Amino acid sequence: MHAAGKLVVTDKSPASVVWFRRDMRLLDNQALCAAMATGYRVHAIYIVDELTAAPWLPGGASRWYLHHSLVSLQASLARIGIRLYLFKGDPVEILPRFTREVSGVHVVWNYLAEPSQLQVDRKLEAGLKKSGCEVEVFHDDTLLPPMAVQKQDGSHYKVFTPFWKRSRELLLNTDSKLSLRDIPRAQVKPVAFDPADVSALELLDDHSWHDKLHDYWQPGEAAANARMEYFLSDIVADYSVMRDVPAEDGTSRLSAALHFGELSVTRAFARSQEILQTDSKKACKDSLLRFQSELGWREFARYTLMQHPRSTDTSLDSRFETDWVWQQGTDLLSKWQHGETGIPLVDAGMRQLWQTGWMHNRVRMICASFLTKNLGIHWIHGARWFWDTLVDADLASNTLGWQWVAGCGTDAAPYYRVFNPLLQAGKFDPNSTYVKRWLGDEVNEKPIVDVKKSRVDALARYQAMRDAT
Ligand SMILES: Cc1cc2nc3c(=O)[nH]c(=O)nc-3n(C[C@H](O)[C@H](O)[C@H](O)COP(=O)(O)OP(=O)(O)OC[C@H]3O[C@@H](n4cnc5c(N)ncnc54)[C@H](O)[C@@H]3O)c2cc1C
Missing domain, CATH: 1.25.40.80 (Serine Threonine Protein Phosphatase 5, Tetratricopeptide repeat)
Structure with a gap:
């Protein structure tokens, strides 16, 4: 179902359909250039696909960003005479149906380098070609x-x-x-657009938490x-x-x-x-x-x-799933999530994340190390929290970042590295400027773990795992 209601396209001349995904731009967009080059009418489509994304459905911050990015894309496309049609559902059903409805004879998209997305692409490409459409798929991500x-x-x-x-x-x-490619020149007059179409996708939830x-x-x-x-x-x-x-x-x-x-x-x-x-x-x-x-x-x-398609949910080093004892601790996890660990740099980072939807890379490493090593909690819980709160939440980068810090991923350090958040603060935030910015004058509670002792415990767990395997 077209998010903004019934689809009415009266012009039945042949059309090219550009399927927008995470290529929300006009500049350097190979798929868009290819569609414009056909000389056909061009229609653009975006599909919110929760089926393929599951179980990593975009979190609140990411959906906020997507909503506004779509509003911007819709306006840019309208300026060059292209209407962006918005849908929610399964692309394997929606894209062929939409193509038929707009008399599409050419369908084009830029593929995403994610295993589950490529599966969808393969099905679509085969189905569309079978129905007589020309299909072009570009590498662009x-x-x-x-x-x-x-x-x-x-x-x-x-x-x-x-x-x-x-x-x-x-x-x-x-x-x-x-x-690099320029923005394609408009072939027809600008078209009207209505930002309410994007709202109909319901990417934003009712609470106004995202206003910040x-x-x-x-x-x-x-x-x-x-x-x-x-x-x-x-x-x-x-x-x-x-x-x-x-x-x-x-x-x-x-x-x-x-x-x-x-x-x-x-x-x-x-x-x-x-x-x-x-x-x-x-x-x-x-x-x-x-x-x-x-x-x-x-x-x-x-x-x-x-x-490693399964690395989003399972440690690449399988010993961390079979021979490692992860700590269970919903209370500790909650304190970490809300920046209440009593470790200033960790708490500042978690507050920055909550407030802005982004966290500085060094602090991401320190917060992730603290969760997985000092608290001993499975990296997946941290990855999920980041997934929900980051505006840049990205399946590949988030997975790699978490597994790398937890020591169970690819290109792992040759030794088991536990970041000391106190020493890191002294080195990278010596005047506590960052900590004060996010914690203000808040007096820190007692740390929820002893940094030194928990480090020794983590190293002992690592040694025990090595001895066992
Ligand atoms: C635990 C953890 C989770 C992370 N989760 C994400 C995530 O979900 N999404 C995400 O984009 N990045 C993630 N990163 C990587 C990195 O922290 C961010 O890309 C970076 O902080 C973004 O800020 P920037 O754009 O100013 O980066 P810059 O320093 O300006 O780097 C330029 C660009 O390079 C890429 N980049 C930089 N560092 C990395 C990296 N380590 N891995 C992959 N790409 C990188 C990003 O696209 C970034 O925009 C994660 C890192 C860790 C340690």
């Missing part, structure tokens, strides 16, 4: 097609550094991989590109150092824009590469390379998920 990066013997990389070295080589040696997110985020393609340019002109020079200082605006804050595809990762990489080739200052070079390698982690997360 990552810098390189996920499985294009292989070792010389054809096997897959398990460790990030050689993976990224090889990816960079491939990217820089193949000009076409970095080709407007203070921190401006979803939409224009804001994403503006932020990227600001980051690359004003922030990036000091990125390699400042990216670890949570009190500073020292990172790109582009994760939500990249997740929803408001900004193409290819453009982010290509723009940073342009500056790298023209700016000779060493510090800036280091920073740009560092930024690119963070984009590389995003690639690696997708690459890993493609190889």
Whole structure:
């Protein structure tokens, strides 16, 4: 069912249908360019697909972001004469039906590098082709097609550094991989649009808790590109150092824009590469390379998920499921979630997350380490909480981040690392600027665990597991 009511399309001339997914942009959008190039009328469709997403249905913060990103996309498409039709349900039923209703003869989309999404794609592609449609599917969500990066013997990389070295080589040696595309020129007059269509998808719940997110985020393609340019002109020079200082605006804050595809990762990489080739200052070079390698982690997360579809719910190192005793503790978990652990940096991070829908990367690592190691609680509980509260919640990156910190994932550190949140605070927030920002003058309760003792216990659990296997 079209979210805004009955679908009425009177023009029966052949049409091209662009299925928008997490590529919510006009710039550098291969699928959109391909649709415009056909010369047919172009219709755009977005489907809220809870079936494929389950059991990782987007959480509240992510749905808030999506709602506003759709409003922005709807307006941008309308300016170039394309109406965005919005649906809720199973794409395998909706897309072919919609295509028939609008006399579609050509259907195009950018695929998502997630195993469950690719299954849907395969079904759709086969069904649409069978019914006589031309189908085009583009790679657009990552810098390189996920499985294009292989070792010389054809096997897959398990460790990030050689993976990224090889990816960079491939990217820089193949000009076409970095080709960027302009916003397609409008073929017809702008069309009317109604933001109420997006509201009909019911992405926002009735409570107004999400109003606060407007203070921190401006979803939409224009804001994403503006932020990227600001980051690359004003922030990036000091990125390699400042990216670890949570009190500073020292990172790109582009994760939500990249997740929803408001900004193409290819453009982010290509723009940073342009500056790298023209700016000779060493510090800036280091920073740009560092930024690119963070984009590389995003690639690696997708690459890993493609190889290990079950890693969203199960530790990659199976010993952590069979031989590890995770602690049960709903009270401790609740205190962690609400920033009431009595450990200032952890509590500040969890409050930042709750308030803004985002948490600084270093603090994400510290909070995740505290939950999984000092409290000994299974990483899945942390991953679920982040999933519900992050505006940038991303299945691949969240899974990789949690498993990496918990020590059970890919590219695990050669030793069992327990971040000491007190030492980390001294190093990365020496004047407590970040802690004060999120905790104010609140006097900390007694810590819910002794940091030193719980670290020793965690290491003992790890040793016991190693001895047992
Ligand atoms: C436990 C844990 C959970 C995480 N969950 C998510 C998540 O759900 N979604 C998400 O996008 N990132 C996640 N990350 C990775 C990282 O924390 C965020 O991408 C980063 O903090 C976003 O801020 P930024 O855009 O300013 O990053 P920058 O430092 O400016 O990095 C640029 C971009 O590179 C990518 N990136 C950076 N670090 C990583 C990383 N470690 N893994 C994958 N991609 C990375 C992001 O797309 C980011 O926008 C998680 C990390 C941890 C430790």
